[in-house]
Amino acid sequence: MVASCAGFVLLGALQALYGPAIPAFREEFGLGPSAAGLGLSAHFVGGVAGVLLFDRAFGRIGNRRILGASYLLMAVGAAGFALAPSWPVALVMALLAGLGFGGVDYGLNQLFAVGFGHRSTAMLNILNAHFGIGAILGPALIGLVGAGHYPAVFLVFALANLPLLLCLRGVSDEVPPSAEEEPRGQVLGRSLGSVLAVFIALYVLHVGIEAGVGGWEPTHLQTVGYGAGLAATATSAYWLMMTVGRFLVAPLALRFTPQTIITVSCAGMTVCLLLAAIPGPAPYAYAGVGLFIAPIFPTGLPWLNRSAPRARRAGAVVIAASMAGGVVAGPALGKAIEWSGVRTVPLLLGAVSALCLTATLWLVRATRATRSR
Structure with a gap:
């Protein structure tokens, strides 16, 4: 539970890091405002794809592997974004980080929604509150070190994902009973x-x-x-x-x-x-x-x-x-x-x-x- 809340702090920080770093993007790659804004758009596109992709894998390859792969994708994408030699490469890395973002967001929300019984609503609110903590801390960190040092911030973020891979033993690989009991292929009325x-x-x-x-x-x-x-x-x-x-x-x-x-x-x-x-x-x-x-x-x-x-x-x-x-x-x-x-x-x-x-x-x-x- 603590690791999941830490993961949501990282989700909030990642989404909030792009905006304050835009001036540095524009200067480094010679971008206009609309082109610089594509970084966050690529992140969101990757997030939507990540939710839908990992939903397809849910119950097939195990919840633990889904979350582990998602954390790794976020880490690799953030590190690649920090070290990208050109803007097109940076956009691909933002898309990759967004893919992991979507997997973690979907995976933890779904597990908390089915894993705590009547306490699920309370636990989901606590989980998502940590997203807000990250969204506040991310821009503050960029403001502290300066937008020009955004690659270092993204690298620190990438490294912060890795310890969470060691905290997945408490995640069950089994499909929740409510999902198992539903017949496959059933169409909504x-x-x-x-x-x-x-x-x-x-x-x-x-x-x-x-x-x-x-x-x-x-x-x-x-x-x-x-x-x-x-x-x-x-x-x-x-x-x-x-x-x-x-x-x-x-x-x-x-x-x-x-x-x-x-x-x-x-x-x-x-x-x-x-x-x-x-x-x-x-x-x-x-x-x-x-x-x-x-x-x-x-x-x-x-x-x-x-x-x-x-x-x-x-x-x-x-x-x-x-x-x-x-x-x-x-x-x-x-x-x-x-x-x-x-x-x-x-x-x-x-x-x-x-x-x-x-x-x-x-x-x-x-x-x-x-x-x-």
């Missing part, structure tokens, strides 16, 4: 197919909000009159509250159902985004968004596993969709802002959050009907 589709929509939309606030909060706050320093601090507070929120919800998950937690989270997120449209409370409202959005990703997985047949495959699709949502959210929100202006950012995101709440309420009713049948 119409109602459960709809449930899976709405789960995917919920994950894509909430990840879009997460990425949208992280990307546009500083610009929005400066547009309504705040200074650049305060806007940056408020954005850091947003990410910090996401991490704190997952730790806080862990004990609550032992008393309340995932349905209740996600419903309250979506409602609170919507209210906070509407408040963020008012300049005065906006920085505090964005911090509230971070607090409320925090439990949705880890809390939804146990709910999905209990509601849909072939839950393991459904979990892989949902995690992959959430990564794809992070890629699509930026351009889609940017186009909407071009039409309506920066001041409408919280209202646009609030509308998306209202869709998340609607999807959640539909899922509460649909999964209750499924259980009664």
